[in-house]
Amino acid sequence: MDFVYAPGKNHLFIPGPVNIPEQVIRAMNRNNEDYRSPAIPALTKSLLEDIKKIFKTTTGTPFMIPTTGTGAWESTLTNTLSPGDRIISFLLGQFSNLWITQQQRLQFDVDVVESEWGQGANLDILASKIAADTEHTIKAVCIVHNETATGVTNNMAAVRRILDDNKHPALFLVDGVSSICALDFRMDEWGIDVALTGSQKALSLPTGMGIVCAGPKALEASKTAKSVRAYFRWDDYLKCYELGTFFPYTPSIQLLYGLRAALDLIFEEGLDNVIARHSRLGKATRLAVEAWGLKNCAQKEEWFSDTVTAVVVPPYIDAGEVVKSAWKRYNLSLGLGLNKVAGKVFRIGHLGHLNDLQLLGCLAGVEMVLMDLGYPVKLGSGVAAASAFLQNTIPMIPSRV
Secondary structure, eight states: OOOOOOSSOOEEESSSSOOOOHHHHHHHOSOOOOTTSSHHHHHHHHHHHHHHHHHTOSSOEEEEESSOHHHHHHHHHHHHOOTTOEEEEEEOSHHHHHHHHHHHHTTOEEEEEEOOBTBOOOHHHHHHHHHHOTTOOEEEEEEESEETTTTEEOOHHHHHHHHHHTTOOOEEEEEOTTTBTTBOOOTTTTTOSEEEEETTSTTOOOSOOEEEEEOHHHHHHHTTOOSOOSTTOHHHHHHHHHHTOOOSSOOOHHHHHHHHHHHHHHHHHOHHHHHHHHHHHHHHHHHHHHHTTOEESSOSGGGBOSSEEEEEOOTTSOHHHHHHHHHHHHOEEEEEOOGGGTTTEEEEEOOSSOOHHHHHHHHHHHHHHHHHTTOOOOTTHHHHHHHHHHHTTOOOOGGGO
16 A cells, blocks of 8 residues: 555654654754864764753763664663673563663673563662672662653652662663653762663654763773673763764764754753643643543552553553554554553653643544544543643743743
């Protein structure tokens, strides 16, 4: 079947890649240039300083790597650890599962703490393992801040308290791919040694840039870590930083200009306002799900994500059909359920460059799809629940007051 153009815009509500702002598209619409000219190092220097703001760190060192979040994972692990090192890693969804697989392939001794999909990281088990490790054989704790497959957010401050209460020196390594720039994230305050994200999530850029921010303890660890690393070697970046050239290989000029525009938009809105907007969208989505009589995959309020909601469907509905039907009939893109929750959940992504009325359009589309598939939803019920909440919580646009 030939592809037939659909009028209007595709309604992109997957949890990444996300909508790209027009300002970012325009900023990237340029020819290649010499990345060794004076212009690009000056641009890069400003980006590195501003990246520290979105991680909320003054002591971290950022690296902008032409890669994806998976490459940022590998960069984090290989620069700080040695083969055979014992690490604790939490398995609670597809992306934490993929990270653990990578850790095992890199020949670390991975102590996996598994939770039911829909639950957060079991921090009681972490506390027990850390307290018992009096000889400090655990070299790192690895955790996904926001598990995109299940819409579960973990408590980073609580992890730090466990390490501090036991005076344990393990590195604290955090995947912030679907959280940084959307959820409250405090690298310095939470004592995170390495945090990472990807360009295609809350930054609202195309895929292609992995951003890693390494704290002083992690940089010190990189001096003695024995994992094989070449392309992802931090030392190569640091040498270029000293020279003022910044990149040990060719960066994407277009992504650099796009990142500049994306960060400008975030700072213009205000990072705290961006986080509040995501909180509002997440709450509105959950109210709609409740009004439909459906359940959130995340099992407790403390774990609810403000960037993605995984919706559990009744047993007689294949969640994959929800996603397929939404795309075929309504030009609405929703996220599939992955791995253990495949066919059981569909995901509504509500992160990045997105506003309240766009979300309401998505919720209306979901209602129609559910009705198409035989679920007895009352049309307008979820939209009404979300609208009632949003109508009382949407702030005035500051420039239009």
